[in-house]
Amino acid sequence: MNKPRFFWSAGIVLVLSLTIVGCSSKFAESIRKITYPPGFKYTEPTELRSDMAILSQQMLLLDKALIKGYQPTQDGAKNQRQQVLQALKNMGRTAAKLITGEAGGNHPFMQDHMPDFVAAIDQAKAAAALQKPNYYFAGKVSGGCTNCHKVNR
Helix, strand or coil: CCHHHHHHHHHHHHHHHHHHHHHCHHHHHHHHHHHCCCCCCCCCHHHHHHHHHHHHHHHHHHHHHHHHCCCCCHHHHHHHHHHHHHHHHHHHHHHHHHCHHHHCCCCHHHHHHHHHHHHHHHHHHHHHCCCCCCCHHHHHHHHHHHHHHHHCC
16 A cells, blocks of 8 residues: 555545534534633524524514504504514514623624614614604614615625
C-alpha cells in the first residue's frame, strides 16, 4: 500500500469525522459554554424562528382587525379595539422575550432594533386604549416588521 496515499485518506476521514462531531448539538453546546462570555445566552435558531412565527401570526391578526374595520355600532368599535389591543399585547410579550437581556444576543439586528419595536408596540397600545382610539401607531407597528425584514434580507 502506498503510505502517502494512506495518510492523505486517513487525514481526510479524520477531518470529516471531526467536522461531523463538531456540528453535533451536544458538542456545540459544550463548546458554547467555553467560547461565549458568562452573561451571554445563546438563542437557538429554532427558538428564534418560533418566536418570530408568533409575532407574524399576531401581526396578521392585527392587520385583519385594522383592515376589516368595524360595524358603525358601539359594539363593533369595542370589538375592534379589543382585537387590536389583544394582538398588540401578545406581540409586546413575544417581542420583549426577544430583547437581548432575556432571550439571547446572537442576532445583531435584534440587539439594535427590538427595543425600538417594543416601544412602538407600547405607543400603539396606549393610542388604541384612548377614549377615542387612534390606530395610526398600530399601523406603524405592522410596517415595522416589513421594513426591518426588507432591509435585513
